[in-house]
Amino acid sequence: xxxxxxxxxxxxxxxxxxxxxxxxxxxxxxxxxxxxxxxxxxxxxxxxxxxxxxxxxxxxxxxxxxxxxxxxxxxxxxxxxxxxxxxxxxxxxxxxxxxxxxxxxxxxxxxxxxxxxxxxxxxxxxxxxxxxxxxxxxxxxxxxxxxxxxxxxxxxxxxxxxxxxxxxxxxxxxxxxxxxxxxxxxxxxxxxxxxxxxxxxxxxxxxxxxxxxxxxxxxxxxxxxxxxxxxxxxxxxxxxxxxxxxxxxxxxxxxxxxxxxxxxxxxxxxxxxxxxxxxxxxx
Amino acid sequence: xxxxxxxxxxxxxxxxxxxxxxxxxxxxxxxxxxxxxxxxxxxxxxxxxxxxxxxxxxxxxxxxxxxxxxxxxxxxxxxxxxxxxxxxxxxxxxxxxxxxxxxxxxxxxxxxxxxxxxxxxxxxxxxxxxxxxxxxxxxxxxxxxxxxxxxxxxxxxxxxxxxxxxxxxxxxxxxxxxxxxxxxxxxxxxxxxxxxxxxxxxxxxxxxxxxxxxxxxxxxxxxxxxxxxxxxxxxxxxxxxxxxxxxxxxxxxxxxxxxxxxxxxxxxxxxxxxxxxxxxxxxxxxxxxxxxxxxxxxxxxxxxxxxxxxxxxxxxxxxxxxxxxxxxxxxxxxxxxxxxxxxxxxxxxxxxxxxxxxxxxxxxxxxxxxxxxxxxxxxxxxxxxxxxxxxxxxxxxxxxxxxxxxxxxxxxxxxxxxxxxxxxxxxxxxx
Numbered sequence: 001x002x003x004x005x006x007x008x009x010x011x012x013x014x015x016x017x018x019x020x021x022x023x024x025x026x027x028x029x030x031x032x033x034x035x036x037x038x039x040x041x042x043x044x045x046x047x048x049x050x051x052x053x054x055x056x057x058x059x060x061x062x063x064x065x066x067x068x069x070x071x072x073x074x075x076x077x078x079x080x081x082x083x084x085x086x087x088x089x090x091x092x093x094x095x096x097x098x099x100x101x102x103x104x105x106x107x108x109x110x111x112x113x114x115x116x117x118x119x120x121x122x123x124x125x126x127x128x129x130x131x132x133x134x135x136x137x138x139x140x141x142x143x144x145x146x147x148x149x150x151x152x153x154x155x156x157x158x159x160x161x162x163x164x165x166x167x168x169x170x171x172x173x174x175x176x177x178x179x180x181x182x183x184x185x186x187x188x189x190x191x192x193x194x195x196x197x198x199x200x201x202x203x204x205x206x207x208x209x210x211x212x213x214x215x216x217x218x219x220x221x222x223x224x225x226x227x228x229x230x231x232x233x234x235x236x237x238x239x240x241x242x243x244x245x246x247x248x249x250x251x252x253x254x255x256x257x258x259x260x261x262x263x264x265x266x267x268x269x270x271x272x273x274x275x276x277x278x279x280x281x282x283x
Numbered sequence: 284x285x286x287x288x289x290x291x292x293x294x295x296x297x298x299x300x301x302x303x304x305x306x307x308x309x310x311x312x313x314x315x316x317x318x319x320x321x322x323x324x325x326x327x328x329x330x331x332x333x334x335x336x337x338x339x340x341x342x343x344x345x346x347x348x349x350x351x352x353x354x355x356x357x358x359x360x361x362x363x364x365x366x367x368x369x370x371x372x373x374x375x376x377x378x379x380x381x382x383x384x385x386x387x388x389x390x391x392x393x394x395x396x397x398x399x400x401x402x403x404x405x406x407x408x409x410x411x412x413x414x415x416x417x418x419x420x421x422x423x424x425x426x427x428x429x430x431x432x433x434x435x436x437x438x439x440x441x442x443x444x445x446x447x448x449x450x451x452x453x454x455x456x457x458x459x460x461x462x463x464x465x466x467x468x469x470x471x472x473x474x475x476x477x478x479x480x481x482x483x484x485x486x487x488x489x490x491x492x493x494x495x496x497x498x499x500x501x502x503x504x505x506x507x508x509x510x511x512x513x514x515x516x517x518x519x520x521x522x523x524x525x526x527x528x529x530x531x532x533x534x535x536x537x538x539x540x541x542x543x544x545x546x547x548x549x550x551x552x553x554x555x556x557x558x559x560x561x562x563x564x565x566x567x568x569x570x571x572x573x574x575x576x577x578x579x580x581x582x583x584x585x586x587x588x589x590x591x592x593x594x595x596x597x598x599x600x601x602x603x604x605x606x607x608x609x610x611x612x613x614x615x616x617x618x619x620x621x622x623x624x625x626x627x628x629x630x631x632x633x634x635x636x637x638x639x640x641x642x643x644x645x646x647x648x649x650x651x652x653x654x655x656x657x658x659x660x661x662x663x664x665x666x667x668x669x670x671x672x673x674x675x676x677x678x679x680x681x682x683x684x685x686x687x688x689x690x691x692x693x694x695x696x697x698x699x700x701x702x703x704x705x706x707x708x709x710x711x712x713x714x
Contacts, residue, residue: 006391007290007389007390007391008390008391008392008393009389009390009391009394010387010388010389010390011376011377011379011382011383011387011388011389011390012382012383012386012387013382013383013384013385013386014382015382028419028422030419030423030424030425031419031420033425034415034416034419034425035416037412038405038408038412038416041408041412042405042407042408045407045408045448046407112402113402113403113420114380115380115398116380116398116399116402117378117380117396117398117402117403117420117421118378118379118380118396119420119422191311277381277382278381278382280375280380280381281298281299281381
């Protein structure tokens with residue numbers, strides 16, 4: 001009879017705030033791997049160019065930015081060749097925005113799966129962040145190829161420096177920040193779809209308030225202070241500094257960014273963990 | 284004595300009716316405010332019993348109320364009840380898709396739930412990729428799937444199509460592959476919802492056989508179905524649900540009789556009340572009477588073996604219907620559809636119904652085997668939407684004695700039940 005008291009699982013209405021089952025997530029690691037593969041493979045099915053689009057996207061966007069912001073608007077690029085400046089900015093920014101936007105509607109777009117079977121819901125946003133990471137690594141390689149091209153033609157006089165070792169750290173920060181913000185929004189959009197509209201326009205606003213198409217050094221005064229409040233500013237500026245030795249490198253800015261990311265992620269996971277139990281009733 | 288693997292205690296589930304809108308935010312804030320002060324949920328008190336036909340105005344309903352039961356290891360438990368009784372909600376709670384409002388479920392062992400087959404299938408991916416994807420979603424590891432892969436493919440009968448994107452599959456192939464993955468799950472407790480209603484007869488038999496193997500292998504199974512024959516063959520014990528509560532618990536065949544009994548609206552004379560429970564209605568027309576009649580136009584409830592079935596129905600039409608189609612089914616005591624008839628048979632013709640009362644009379648030229656039968660009438664629009672559709676409104680019995688003057692008619696077999704074309708059809712406006 002004693003044996004009956006040992007339950008492997010007890011389902012109750014509410015779950016503790018910090019009852020996050022990480023070991024369960026680990027058990028489902030194969031699922032995460034398969035989700036990553038699915039996201040990566042399915043997008044390029046039935047396209048002629050296939051994964052080549054991964055290269056074409058940043059090149060096209062950089063060209064457009066080059067014409068609009070350098071030729072027409074004449075924005076400075078910190079002495080970095082404009083194409084490289086934009087490409088580095090876009091590559092990093094796209095990673096963040098993909099992580100954020102795609103995780104922000106994870107409940108709504110996966111409702112048909114979540115409504116039928118249980119698995120740790122965090123597996124889905126995690127797999128999104130990781131499949132985008134794969135994309136980012138490929139696009140960083142492209143950036144590297146472009147840089148080598150510029151060096152060999154003698155058009156580049158700025159060089160990477162020791163801060164390049166921070167690159168994995170910067171990528172992690174972006175991933176976690178995108179994930180944290182994304183899951184907060186995804187938890188809230190299950191009931192109130194209004195936020196989905198807010199994101200569409202918010203992400204654009206965020207891009208213009210991040211030094212993607214302009215260097216932080218071109219700003220000053222109050223505007224500059226305001227921009228440094230954006231945690232992404234530190235990441236992008238450090239990234240450019242490490243690649244080209246140009247830009248603002250401020251450890252305090254990175255520390256702020258680290259703090260911001262962890263607070264966001266912490267609240268994100270807690271909210272997500274509460275919502276994922278009952279969202280099927282409200283989605 | 285085998286041990287208890289599932290224990291459900293005082294389980295409740297509340298749902299909110301209507302749409303989520305600005306009002307929801309106000310309720311949420313009010314609820315949060317009560318919770319903060321340690322008070323009870325203010326909306327719990329106004330929650331009503333789950334009865335869909337009730338004209339109750341309350342915004343909240345109990346989809347499940349005070350559910351208590353236990354399942355022992357190795358038991359195959361059937362959960363039956365009509366649509367809306369709370370079966371699916373219960374399965375959702377058991378499979379952790381959503382959480383209960385009150386109460387608890389205690390589980391001992393690895394649970395796999397199959398609320399549908401092919402969850403997460405991606406149409407652009409190949410059959411092979413989807414087997415891994417679906418398997419992982421259902422909780423299998425890559426190693427497990429690899430080990431069972433050949434078996435899954437063999438069971439599905441997909442063969443060389445395995446490396447083709449599933450969007451190129453026929454719906455039958457798709458479903459067979461999906462079921463094959465599910466059938467090779469290896470959990471201690473399995474929760475299954477109606478998934479047998481897929482594929483052709485042959486594949487259904489294969490599925491049923493597989494399920495029987497599973498249950499005989501000492502696995503605990505919870506099985507929800509409207510297919511009483513399947514419940515009867517598979518389940519050792521059953522739970523009958525009604526309006527979100529457990530109506531009765533016990534021996535399967537006993538409960539199936541009970542289910543039929545609570546699931547029908549029949550009265551002795553075949554008169555259908557306006558407030559009788561409907562499967563679907565639009566309010567444009569109501570069946571008022573459905574009877575089986577004899578040659579003297581008198582209702583009969585007992586008839587001889589080999590007699591043909593003559594049906595009389597009266598329908599009250601509120602609003603002119605230009606494209607009516609009538610469909611009548613005769614169901615047996617397992618709730619299986621035995622005979623089906625539809626008119627007009629030519630799908631390009633429709634019946635025009637003026638407002639008022641109409642009398643419909645026709646003969647279904649089939650000979651019934653001895654047993655108890657029920658009639659379900661349905662009047663639809665040409666789009667297929669039911670204007671008025673009821674279950675089991677008239678009960679009649681066929682005895683073993685053949686009556687005189689019985690005729691021999693040809694049976695048209697289609698989809699497992701008999702299609703009988705209506706003969707001597709007449710539709711008259713009577714008021």
